[in-house]
Amino acid sequence: MPGSIVWLASYPKSGNTWLRAMLTHLLAAPGDDVSVNALAGAPEGGDRHALDDACAISSAEMKPAELLPYRALLHRQMAAENAAPFFVKTHDQYALGPGDTALFPADASRAAIYIVRNPLDVALSFAHHNQQDVDTTIARMADADSTLNRWPDRISDFLPVHLGRWSDHVAGWTQQDAIPLCLLRYEDMLTDPAAALARAAAAAGLDAAPAAIAAAVAASRFDRLRDREAIEGFSEKPANMPNFFRAGRAGEWRSALTAAQVTHIVADHRGQMAALDYLPASMA
Template sequence: MIVWLASFPRSGNTFFRIALNRLYGAPTYVVYDVDGVAAQIGADLMDARDRPGTFDQMRDADEVYFVKTHRRRDDPVIAAEDRAVCLVRDGRECVVSWARLWTRQHADEPDYEERFAEEARSIITRTTGGTGGWGQNVLSWHHSASPAPIWVRFEDLIANPRAAVETAIGEAAPGLTPARQAELPTFGELHAREPGFFRSGTTGAHQAELPPDLHDLFWDQPDNATAMRLNGYR
């Protein structure tokens, strides 16, 4: 059986994979041919592995395979009957975090903030590719057929990762039992290990980091406005 770990980039997917592996000892996989995050921060953190077979073979197996994807729900490799855990974060926070990640190599350059703003603008107006825009991506999973996705808010995951992961997995794969003595890394520990990837683990960065015109541009995208209200973000 496949359980998709779905999200728009920078919504807590990697942290969820780490906690999932620590609590359940479950390896994790990705929909992509290469796990770029594992290559950057280390496969050991979430026991990232190569897929053991085709998606159909994994789907038909008795074992549960947790597979990360940033693609929209209509991706052809995702079957209608597949279960999914969907991680969602305020879209403005995703834009800031993703733009910072993509431009971090220019952080010491005098025009860095202009580079960051341009990257943020590109992310906000994105409509193509497997990921699509933030609102497109989130709404595609909200429009999912049965079985309905299991939603995990970034804020809840950061505040109490054990509870957030156990609640989601208890619904997605009820046959699995968590290890009660398992210890989860704090976000501070992850930041110390890989500060370029694990930035802060907080909310509200968009208020100070996203220029006013990009705030307006974000809300001008109809899918963003709909998805924000649907997920309780104002």
């Protein structure tokens, strides 16, 4: 029997939160008032205190690589305690540790839904998210050691997240064969969000009627999410970020990136960009 966890995996700023909003509305009872701060798929596996409690360790005293088997144990515990499908967001790169210990154990996993976005647009959105300049973000996306929550003070509530290179992040999740995979391109989600949500629901084992899919998509439009964020705030937004939900567009890079920046990103990630039909026509 498959496990209960459905991983909602992506490199940051690729549409993960939007998919979580659609899934939340799909799972909600008719008439429920869905809060933007109660989305399905909270990143529970990244909670340092949950890990320490589950494994009786002090994670702040350990190196990230040493935490992998303990995090795998926490994931198995989460799967055992929750009915399928249990959605969990992650930005971690798919990883195998010593002895082929999987950070995302197959026996705890029902499916992986991997959301991928053109790195030319990711660079812009990630730069906005971090309040950094685009060139710094482009370099970060090509850094094999790139990490979220680096723990400089060892008191963060969240565990370090190994991103690595954008290309390696994509390859790690899409080329693994231990967990059934549903690959969603952000651009296709924008073009036909109902079809994307239907695919995600099917991968998770949800029996969703077309009318329910359509209602969930309508309730999760970007303008509605922005309105809810303006009213409620959004607990997952970095403190220095003016707003989390932005434009929800594809192709913004064409007017916002310089030719040199486009060339740099393509040089760093050409292989995966070609495989996903993300290369600019002039560079294909």
